[in-house]
Amino acid sequence: MNTRLCKRLGIEFPLFGFSHCRDVVAEVTNAGGFGVLGAVGLTPEKLDVELRWITDRVNGKPFGIDLLIPEKMLGKEEDTTDAELRARIPAGHKAYVEGLLRRHQIDTSGLWDDDPNDRDSSIMREAGAARMLQIAFKYPIKMFVNALGVPPASIIANAHERGILVGALTGSPRHAIKHAQAGVDVLVAAGGEAGGHCGEIATIVLVPEVLQAIEGHVNIDVLAAGGIATGRQMAACMAMGAAGAWCGSVWLTTTEAETTPTVKEKMLKATSANTVRSRSRTGKPTRQLQSAWTDAWQAEGAPAPLPMPLQGLLSRPPMLKVDKLAVGGHEGAKAISSYFVGQCVGLMNEEQSTRSVVYEFKKDFYEAVERLSATLAD
Amino acid sequence: MNTRLCKRLGIEFPLFGFSHCRDVVAEVTNAGGFGVLGAVGLTPEKLDVELRWITDRVNGKPFGIDLLIPEKMLGKEEDTTDAELRARIPAGHKAYVEGLLRRHQIDTSGLWDDDPNDRDSSIMREAGAARMLQIAFKYPIKMFVNALGVPPASIIANAHERGILVGALTGSPRHAIKHAQAGVDVLVAAGGEAGGHCGEIATIVLVPEVLQAIEGHVNIDVLAAGGIATGRQMAACMAMGAAGAWCGSVWLTTTEAETTPTVKEKMLKATSANTVRSRSRTGKPTRQLQSAWTDAWQAEGAPAPLPMPLQGLLSRPPMLKVDKLAVGGHEGAKAISSYFVGQCVGLMNEEQSTRSVVYEFKKDFYEAVERLSATLAD
Structure with a gap:
């Protein structure tokens, strides 16, 4: 052209x-x-x-x-x-995330410890x-x-x-x-x-x-x-x-x-109806695969997502943990696992x-x- | 072709x-x-x-x-x-609509009277x-x-x-x-x-x-x-x-x-950002011009829209009244006035x-x- x-x-x-x-x-x-x-x-x-x-x-x-x-x-x-920002995350939000993980049989000890390699x-x-x-x-x-x-x-x-x-x-x-x-x-x-x-x-x-x-x-x-x-x-x-x-x-x-095998498999199976626009990952609306994570933030009684960048700092540690566990076949982690993707995921079939x-x-x-x-x- | x-x-x-x-x-x-x-x-x-x-x-x-x-x-x-269906509309929903109309200086007497010419x-x-x-x-x-x-x-x-x-x-x-x-x-x-x-x-x-x-x-x-x-x-x-x-x-x-002059004027001015997808008109999600009507149904404390066809039976009398008043220049009615339209309203400029x-x-x-x-x- x-x-x-x-x-x-x-x-x-x-x-x-x-x-x-x-x-x-x-x-x-x-x-x-x-x-x-x-x-x-x-x-x-x-x-x-x-x-x-x-x-x-x-x-x-x-x-x-x-x-x-x-x-x-x-x-x-x-x-x-980031340490100062992390200190501003309300305890209730952390507890909500921990509850979600525990309901999916995921150990939450050390979840919020600093990762020296993190961005x-x-x-x-x-x-x-x-x-x-x-x-x-x-x-x-x-x-x-x-x-x-x-x-x-x-x-x-x-x-x-x-x-x-x-x-x-x-x-x-x-x-x-x-x-x-x-x-x-x-x-x-x-x-x-x-x-x-x-x-x-x-x-x-x-x-x-x-x-x-x-x-x-x-x-x-x-x-x-x-x-x-x-x-x-x-x-x-x-x-x-x-x-x-x-x-x-x-x-x-x-x-x-770079997607995990779990996410890739979910995407290959998904139709265009399987994404949601949600503030649960970064604090601003992002479209992503619907999962137990996005469901939890839309559930009745869920706390409102925090403003950017706090929600990102809140969601990052559990989602990193979930990705690791999902690769090992952990069913609870697979259910929570999600990633950003557009509605065209319905056209991505192989x-x-x-x-x-x-x-x-x-x-x-x-x-x-x-x-x-x-x-x-x- | x-x-x-x-x-x-x-x-x-x-x-x-x-x-x-x-x-x-x-x-x-x-x-x-x-x-x-x-x-x-x-x-x-x-x-x-x-x-x-x-x-x-x-x-x-x-x-x-x-x-x-x-x-x-x-x-x-x-x-x-329809009379039997109308009887199933909760009093609280009617009161909510009446409150919205009154806040916009619209008289609500006779609002729910049967209209023999109605569909x-x-x-x-x-x-x-x-x-x-x-x-x-x-x-x-x-x-x-x-x-x-x-x-x-x-x-x-x-x-x-x-x-x-x-x-x-x-x-x-x-x-x-x-x-x-x-x-x-x-x-x-x-x-x-x-x-x-x-x-x-x-x-x-x-x-x-x-x-x-x-x-x-x-x-x-x-x-x-x-x-x-x-x-x-x-x-x-x-x-x-x-x-x-x-x-x-x-x-x-x-x-x-068939649109009223008020609605037509709103549409000609609207951008694609001025529509909302809302259950407030028929009970199922419909895209329409954002207005005081759609805002009211998204406000905190608003009742949940009723299932089809009840929400339609609830919204029809006030919206007919609003359309009539808006044509006469009633400011409150103009603010509530809305109609179904797609996001392409932003491309409809004359x-x-x-x-x-x-x-x-x-x-x-x-x-x-x-x-x-x-x-x-x-």
């Missing part, structure tokens, strides 16, 4: 593969798409390792990174440590994100994307100085205008059917509405996100004017994915390699173009 | 216009689409009048009707009158629906569509005997399979962004998932519904394999529409004639086909 965005980024097929798994990022890029490393779960040291690994494998082909710098977050303006939520603040980007800038990244809110001006300026495009996820036309005014190059219009953080406006409405909202900003490319796991859906969005598709969920059932996913996207895309053109044939 | 469905129905452009307004139905048909009269709000006598009116205006061009025969409904199996929910049961269809069969309708649940076998058989196609709305792949097994000809895959009764699966996921689910049923055509108000969205859905688009919302801001909407759809559709084809050009 020879679209403007393909030329801007030097890619062949405008399929953007967002993943926390470096193998997926490299494979998407190597197959002609654009891999984006989700770096929010990483320490700066680990980011360095991952970007070096990817750089060594893509032979000069382009890739990018994604951070999460929310505009509104508890403790955002303060020099707060630190300071990278979700501007200074922390800037530290991450200083590392990223050592590598030939072609795009930096912010997953929540308008990217800070200093970061946009820094990226542009280096010829790096700045992208931002947006769930509403109102936010799209803010991003456009801030100087963002690529808008990722993410519908409510998306996995992870999401709004409530569906992709098929959001994409044309965002395009309309930023009509005067002729240099912005809009990617469609939310519920896309096939080339025909990508074609659908490009028929509406999107410059490509941004996908996060579809990689989670690939052979390379495990395959990342490269094979990209190739199927291309084939399905071309067939969709032909199918649509054929409607006008006599 | 020369697609199978166009040939089956004798239409030029597979845009299906669902409306409670006979003028919209006739105009959609006359402009080359397929008008569908939403008959659930009508008495049998009124249906007769409306179908005669449409028949007289379309010069043999095809149109259809839509009824709502839910599979599960309180009093469905019984020979229950009757018996048409939502099989026998009542059959009475409606006996009338419909006097006119040259080409399709009958059921808006909730699998159409009863007797009705499918009766329609097929007369060469009338049977359609059904579906919000999930699981239901799509049930419809296919029952012998439905046209499936309307309606996403959670749709106005009126809707599920939670978004159109962009639901359409390919439904197509996959009914893969062996080669004679079924699948229409896409939910959030569609432009030709580019229709093209998007047809790129994914849909046989056309089913639209209900986009007609609500036409010059012909009042225009129904015919002009259809023509814009065609133009926008053709442009979308060209836009998508151009991505593959060198």
Whole structure:
């Protein structure tokens, strides 16, 4: 394909593969798409390792990174440590989580002990994100994307100085205008059917509405996100004017994915009806597999989820424990086990390699173009 | 267009216009689409009048009707009158509604008095629906569509005997399979962004998932519904394999529409973020304009909405009163005023004639086909 965005980024097929798994990022890029490393779960040291690994494998082909710098977050303006934040979690919330785990035969002793290897939520603040980007800038990244809110001006300026495009996820036309005014190059219009953080406006409405909202900003490319796991859906969005598709969920059932075997199996079996939008994981609404965890936070008498980042600090230790136990076959842990995924999980029905996913996207895309053109044939 | 469905129905452009307004139905048909009269709000006598009116205006061009025969409904199996059903509405629910109206300076005296001209929910049961269809069969309708649940076998058989196609709305792949097994000809895959009764699966996921689910049923055509108000969205859905688009919302801001001036003004101003999915109007989740009415049913301490058809019987008198007062400029009534509409309300920004909407759809559709084809050009 020879679209403007393909030329801007030097890619062949405008399929953007967002993943926390470096193998997926490299494979998407190597197959002609654009891999984006989700770096929010990483320490700066680990980011360095991952970007070096990817750089060594893509032979000069382009890739990018994604951070999460929310505009509104508890403790955002303060020099707060995670230990201080953890101390703000109400005892009742911890007790509620412990009760859920115990009802599923999971031992909760030591559950809240500090993990010295754990990440630190300071990278979700501007200074922390800037530290991450200083590392990223050592590598030939072609795009930096912010997953929540308008990217800070200093970061946009820094990226542009280096010829790096700045992208931002947006769930509403109102936010799209803010991003456009801030100087963002690529808008990722993410519908409510998306996995992870999401709004409530569906992709098929959001994409044309965002395009309309930023009509005067002729240099912005809009990617469609939310519920896309096939080339025909990508074609659908490009028929509406999107410059490509941004996908996060579809990689989670690939052979390379970082998902646990339990989660992968659940995803392969799930239909689109098996996800929920819930604040139970991060404090902001995220779409994820429905499980005993999400059920518990929707049950009568459940405490309200805490604001970001407290709910994330609360949910992380039990979910790490659950993942470990589930791998060993623990039934209670399997029932609680969940992960972020979009409604397109219903279209993800077999495990395959990342490269094979990209190739199927291309084939399905071309067939969709032909199918649509054929409607006008006599 | 020369697609199978166009040939089956004798239409030029597979845009299906669902409306409670006979003028919209006739105009959609006359402009080359397929008008569908939403008959659930009508008495049998009124249906007769409306179908005669449409028949007289379309010069043999095809149109259809839509009824709502839910599979599960309180009093469905019984020979229950609306008066008996109304007696089952808890006093607390009526008091809650009265309180809301009074807080908006609306007099509630006589609010619950019987209206002799009012419709009757018996048409939502099989026998009542059959009475409606006996009338419909006097006119040259080409399709009958059921808006909730699998159409009863007797009705499918009766329609097929007369060469009338049977359609059904579906919000999930699981239901799509049930419809296919029952012998439905046209499936309307309606996403959670749709106005009126809707599920939670978004159109962009639901359409390919439904197509996959009914893969062996080669004679079924699948229409896409939910959030569609432009030709580019229709093209998007047809790129994914849909046989056309089913639209209900986009007609609500036409010059012909039955909407009150207040509702029309609200819709023209609304963005996609101004709708909510709420059980406050019919007892089942419906998407509608967010208003003081929907807010009140989500407020802390609000009673839970009643099961269908009780909530409809509860909401109808106050909403009729509100609509009348709003037309006269009553501010409190304007705040409560609402109507069913999809998220595509954000794309409905100017009042225009129904015919002009259809023509814009065609133009926008053709442009979308060209836009998508151009991505593959060198």
